[in-house]
Amino acid sequence: MKRHNQENKKNTILMSTLNIKDRFNIELPADLITATSRRQVPNACFSFVKPKKTAKPTMLHVSPEMLSALGLTTKDAESDAFLKVFTGNEVLPNTNPYAMCYGGHQFGNWAGQLGDGRAINLAEVEHKGKTWALQLKGAGETPYSRTADGLAVLRSSIREYLCSEAMYHLGVPTTRALSLALSGDQVLRDIMYNGNPDFEKGAIVCRVAPSFLRFGSYEIFAARKDMGTLRTLVDYTLKQHYPHLGEPSKDTYLQFFKEIGEKSLDMVMHWQRVGFVHGVMNTDNMSILGLTIDYGPYGWLEGYDHGWTPNTTDSGQKRYRYGTQPEVVLWNLFQLAKALYPLIEETEALELILKNFRDKLGKARLVMMKSKLGLVETDKKDAQLVDELETVLQRSETDMTLFFRNLGNFKKKEAADGVSVIADAFYSPREITGKLEDAWKDWFLKYRERLKKEIPNDDDRKIAMNTVNPKYVLRNYMAQLAIDAADKGDYSVIEELFILLKQPYEEQKDAEKWFAKRPEWARNKVGCSMLSCSS
Numbered sequence: 037m038k039r040h041n042q043e044n045k046k047n048t049i050l051m052s053t054l055n056i057k058d059r060f061n062i063e064l065p066a067d068l069i070t071a072t073s074r075r076q077v078p079n080a081c082f083s084f085v086k087p088k089k090t091a092k093p094t095m096l097h098v099s100p101e102m103l104s105a106l107g108l109t110t111k112d113a114e115s116d117a118f119l120k121v122f123t124g125n126e127v128l129p130n131t132n133p134y135a136m137c138y139g140g141h142q143f144g145n146w147a148g149q150l151g152d153g154r155a156i157n158l159a160e161v162e163h164k165g166k167t168w169a170l171q172l173k174g175a176g177e178t179p180y181s182r183t184a185d186g187l188a189v190l191r192s193s194i195r196e197y198l199c200s201e202a203m204y205h206l207g208v209p210t211t212r213a214l215s216l217a218l219s220g221d222q223v224l225r226d227i228m229y230n231g232n233p234d235f236e237k238g239a240i241v242c243r244v245a246p247s248f249l250r251f252g253s254y255e256i257f258a259a260r261k262d263m264g265t266l267r268t269l270v271d272y273t274l275k276q277h278y279p280h281l282g283e284p285s286k287d288t289y290l291q292f293f294k295e296i297g298e299k300s301l302d303m304v305m306h307w308q309r310v311g312f313v314h315g316v317m318n319t320d321n322m323s324i325l326g327l328t329i330d331y332g333p334y335g336w337l338e339g340y341d342h343g344w345t346p347n348t349t350d351s352g353q354k355r356y357r358y359g360t361q362p363e364v365v366l367w368n369l370f371q372l373a374k375a376l377y378p379l380i381e382e383t384e385a386l387e388l389i390l391k392n393f394r395d396k397l398g399k400a401r402l403v404m405m406k407s408k409l410g411l412v413e414t415d416k417k418d419a420q421l422v423d424e425l426e427t428v429l430q431r432s433e434t435d436m437t438l439f440f441r442n443l444g445n446f447k448k449k450e451a452a453d454g455v456s457v458i459a460d461a462f463y464s465p466r467e468i469t470g471k472l473e474d475a476w477k478d479w480f481l482k483y484r485e486r487l488k489k490e491i492p493n494d495d496d497r498k499i500a501m502n503t504v505n506p507k508y509v510l511r512n513y514m515a516q517l518a519i520d521a522a523d524k525g526d527y528s529v530i531e532e533l534f535i536l537l538k539q540p541y542e543e544q545k546d547a548e549k550w551f552a553k554r555p556e557w558a559r560n561k562v563g564c565s566m567l568s569c570s571s
């Protein structure tokens with residue numbers, strides 16, 4: 037008993053290295069009711085909640101980078117206190133966990149109050165000049181849980197954990213993940229919403245970001261005509277996250293909106309560059325800091341296809357398909373503009389900002405695509421070259437990652453035709469005949485001609501291209517392999533992919549098997565090409 041107490045004390049000391057600096061739940065208005073009963077929560081930015089105690093928590097993986105970002109060590113991560121805190125079984129001393137209130141436009145329609153139905157913020161931590169909010173996803177019910185259970189399952193938690201860290205290493209703005217744990221509870225889910233529910237292992241991810249505020253966090257107050265809370269929240273956001281914009285004023289609010297837009301467009305251009313399809317770009321899943329948030333039914337482009345979406349819930353309308361993601365960001369920004377309007381009251385100024393975003397989008401896209409082609413100089417036919425490539429890429433199923441990575445091997449002076457350089461990327465190489473083959477050859481002729489304008493030699497161009505065209509991404513089937521193994525108690529694939537995806541742009545000799553097209557078994561498999569929102 038004495039030894040146990042000493043051990044516990046040691047754990048508490050280890051955890052006390054966290055430099056807690058709560059602000060959100062101290063400076064903003066709280067829900068006065070503390071029960072978790074589902075309800076509308078007016079005039080408040082959050083509700084205090086306690087995470088649910090779980091049956092048998094087990095830590096499966098911890099991110100060493102996030103540990104050190106928070107000022108923790110791997111020894112801390114092995115402690116009992118760490119396990120308990122990051123599975124919601126113990127609350128950190130002097131903290132008050134809470135769920136945030138937000139609304140959102142879902143699939144184009146105003147959905148009213150949503151809020152953190154299964155995300156519980158533990159605390160904010162300051163370390164090395166940065167502040168991080170720690171949030172458990174899948175930690176139990178809150179007033180915002182609506183008809184659901186507040187929980188998350190292992191498969192979706194593995195996907196969120198691996199992908200958010202992978203995106204970070206790809207250079208995509210994103211929320212991060214500290215830990216992945218099993219709760220020990222069973223969670224009932226109907227994966228394909230087809231009347232076949234089954235029990236799955238419950239899991240909890242601890243997510244980390246400077247803030248989890250979303251567009252919907254502001255929309256909810258505008259929709260409720262609660263201008264007081266709207267202003268309080270906007271002023272808080274300015275002070276904490278956009279302090280360089282200065283004191284609140286109409287001009288500052290306009291500038292605030294502009295910066296959010298710029299960050300969001302930058303984020304979506306990165307998605308397009310690496311072939312990430314978010315799947316549920318509702319305004320409640322749009323971060324106010326331009327971070328990728330909510331790794332639900334996302335997917336990675338395998339065959340390059342503007343019309344692809346992984347989300348089966350969106351398979352009819354395909355609102356959130358790859359090719360429309362930038363447009364959707366604009367649509368979402370328009371909703372945010374409407375929410376901020378009462379504080380600004382200058383329609384023209386907001387419209388001008390939105391118009392500029394639209395104008396910039398085309399240019400940003402061209403710059404991004406040119407970087408993938410290794411083009412630095414300007415030529416008036418560049419946009420046409422990119423368009424023609426995208427057309428021919430979509431005429432045959434062509435693996436995006438393989439294509440762009442291998443394109444770096446193209447030599448501008450060699451007589452060999454380009455098609456052979458990228459041939460590995462074709463899912464059905466035998467189809468590349470006749471007119472299609474001619475179209476490919478024609479494109480490579482133009483590309484070779486265009487490359488003559490570029491100063492760097494082939495080797496230098498390849499080095500530059502390899503910094504924007506990743507070699508390894510979390511292909512849909514790869515995450516599924518990690519899930520299938522984990523379901524059987526084998527967590528080694530999680531570790532393998534976690535390590536692999538830390539260096540997505542590097543050649544990793546022992547990892548060539550992951551630089552390959554999606555295997556045929558994964559083509560129509562649930563979890564690989566078809567994801568639902570059930571998580």
Ligand SMILES: Nc1ncnc2c1ncn2[C@@H]1O[C@H](COP(=O)(O)OP(=O)(O)OP(=O)(O)O)[C@@H](O)[C@H]1O
Pocket residue numbers: 150151152153154155173180181182184185186187188316320321329330331332569571
């Ligand atoms: N199992 C669940 N229990 C309670 N609420 C849920 C559950 N799943 C989703 N929700 C809530 O439904 C809304 C929309 O869900 P969505 O799939 O966008 O979010 P999420 O994956 O739960 O969370 P986040 O956006 O925080 O990553 C959110 O308010 C979310 O909290």
Ligand SMILES: [Mg+2]
Pocket residue numbers: 320321330
């Ligand atoms: Mg969400």
